[in-house]
Amino acid sequence: MSAKRTLHHFPLDPASRQVRLAMAEKKLAYEEVIERYYEGRPEFKALNPSGLTPVLVEERDGDRIVICEARAILEHLEETEPEPALLPRDASRRAEARRLMQWFDRKFDFEVNAFLIHEKMEKRLLRLGAPDYAAMRQGREGLRTHMTYLETLAEERNWLAGGRITLADIAGAAHLSIIDYLGDVPWRDFPAVKTWYMKIKSRPSFRPLLGDRQPGLAPAAHYADLDF
Amino acid sequence: MSAKRTLHHFPLDPASRQVRLAMAEKKLAYEEVIERYYEGRPEFKALNPSGLTPVLVEERDGDRIVICEARAILEHLEETEPEPALLPRDASRRAEARRLMQWFDRKFDFEVNAFLIHEKMEKRLLRLGAPDYAAMRQGREGLRTHMTYLETLAEERNWLAGGRITLADIAGAAHLSIIDYLGDVPWRDFPAVKTWYMKIKSRPSFRPLLGDRQPGLAPAAHYADLDF
Numbered sequence: 001m002s003a004k005r006t007l008h009h010f011p012l013d014p015a016s017r018q019v020r021l022a023m024a025e026k027k028l029a030y031e032e033v034i035e036r037y038y039e040g041r042p043e044f045k046a047l048n049p050s051g052l053t054p055v056l057v058e059e060r061d062g063d064r065i066v067i068c069e070a071r072a073i074l075e076h077l078e079e080t081e082p083e084p085a086l087l088p089r090d091a092s093r094r095a096e097a098r099r100l101m102q103w104f105d106r107k108f109d110f111e112v113n114a115f116l117i118h119e120k121m122e123k124r125l126l127r128l129g130a131p132d133y134a135a136m137r138q139g140r141e142g143l144r145t146h147m148t149y150l151e152t153l154a155e156e157r158n159w160l161a162g163g164r165i166t167l168a169d170i171a172g173a174a175h176l177s178i179i180d181y182l183g184d185v186p187w188r189d190f191p192a193v194k195t196w197y198m199k200i201k202s203r204p205s206f207r208p209l210l211g212d213r214q215p216g217l218a219p220a221a222h223y224a225d226l227d228f
Numbered sequence: 229m230s231a232k233r234t235l236h237h238f239p240l241d242p243a244s245r246q247v248r249l250a251m252a253e254k255k256l257a258y259e260e261v262i263e264r265y266y267e268g269r270p271e272f273k274a275l276n277p278s279g280l281t282p283v284l285v286e287e288r289d290g291d292r293i294v295i296c297e298a299r300a301i302l303e304h305l306e307e308t309e310p311e312p313a314l315l316p317r318d319a320s321r322r323a324e325a326r327r328l329m330q331w332f333d334r335k336f337d338f339e340v341n342a343f344l345i346h347e348k349m350e351k352r353l354l355r356l357g358a359p360d361y362a363a364m365r366q367g368r369e370g371l372r373t374h375m376t377y378l379e380t381l382a383e384e385r386n387w388l389a390g391g392r393i394t395l396a397d398i399a400g401a402a403h404l405s406i407i408d409y410l411g412d413v414p415w416r417d418f419p420a421v422k423t424w425y426m427k428i429k430s431r432p433s434f435r436p437l438l439g440d441r442q443p444g445l446a447p448a449a450h451y452a453d454l455d456f
Contacts, residue, residue, distance in 0.1 A: 048327070049377065050335050065320040072326035075303065076319060091304060092293040098300035099276070107278050149277065
């Protein structure tokens with residue numbers, strides 16, 4: 001029997017976006033609950049003690065399972081809804097896709113998000129005061145280093161981990177899409193990354209993300225354009 | 229045919245320790261290469277562009293696969309060497325184990341390691357100057373919050389994710405063991421966590437970790453004692 005799914009997510013959270021994209025690629029229906037994680041809603045902390053999005057709740061035949069954190073959800077979906085596969089079958093390619101997932105979730109998160117998303121969005125949501133311009137500059141420098149590396153991948157490969165779309169593309173696009181909302185991606189200098197991003201941005205799975213708006217924080221003018 | 233395995237790791241890296249523990253629990257033999265990741269050896273960056281440990285190289289029947297980053301290696305080992313299982317079969321328990329892996333690798337890493345390991349070890353290795361005492365205090369406060377949460381888990385459960393040892397215990401023990409090397413774990417105030425840690429510390433898989441020594445940085449006096 002198919003499961004009833006509810007996804008607790010925050011629209012401008014890169015981890016939540018990875019799950020929304022993967023579920024849409026797998027054509028899995030779900031109800032959504034928007035969690036303003038920075039408000040610390042007690043019912044949400046009861047679901048996930050870390051207080052972080054995303055959390056997926058699955059109900060099937062009277063059973064209810066709660067899956068917290070993007071990586072756990074993505075691996076679970078590959079195991080339980082294997083088609084279409086978002087991880088390659090071959091162990092070496094599979095490892096390459098997972099390497100890149102970790103690249104975005106740890107390295108990009110530390111070197112880019114922790115500065116740009118934190119200064120431009122989180123400080124506002126958490127009322128932590130004005131952005132620190134030196135930190136924003138450091139985030140933009142980190143972003144250029146990441147874009148330079150991604151450009152070498154995108155020049156060589158159709159998708160980031162090889163010939164087909166995988167969770168590596170989903171992770172990369174989810175992270176970059178938030179930085180793009182904030183208007184900080186220097187697309188002009190990285191044409192191969194731009195071509196890759198246009199390709200994933202044009203997929204039906206991406207469309208809901210382009211409609212996301214955070215009150216008080218307007219997206220960059222080109223954010224929702226497929227031709228940017 | 230069984231694979232020839234080589235693990236590139238750094239002894240006091242929590243991510244590397246997770247893989248060493250998991251391979252020992254699965255009784256997989258491997259050769260080890262100690263990588264001083266902070267030296268940025270070009271041959272190592274050619275294996276893993278992030279420059280981070282651990283990296284596992286498997287050679288089998290003339291094929292060679294390179295698996296970078298702990299999470300990718302741990303999932304790969306579960307898939308290719310399933311016995312003994314370190315992730316439960318049941319989807320809900322499996323999700324619980326993966327939730328806790330992420331808890332340690334993201335939340336603990338941000339709130340504890342980024343202060344304590346960075347100030348007390350990385351600054352020395354990377355020659356970044358003297359430790360910042362305010363940052364160390366922040367790390368110790370973060371650690372107490374984490375210990376308080378772990379205490380509630382350890383009071384209720386035999387192992388962190390339920391009745392059997394899983395990758396959640398391995399992740400938690402790997403992270404805590406580095407903080408313990410640095411002498412910062414307030415064991416006395418968290419008896420259930422201490423009992424859990426004594427149990428995992430006594431396993432044969434843990435023994436090699438207790439022999440690790442970083443030149444110039446002596447471990448806490450009780451670090452290698454099973455009765456501490």
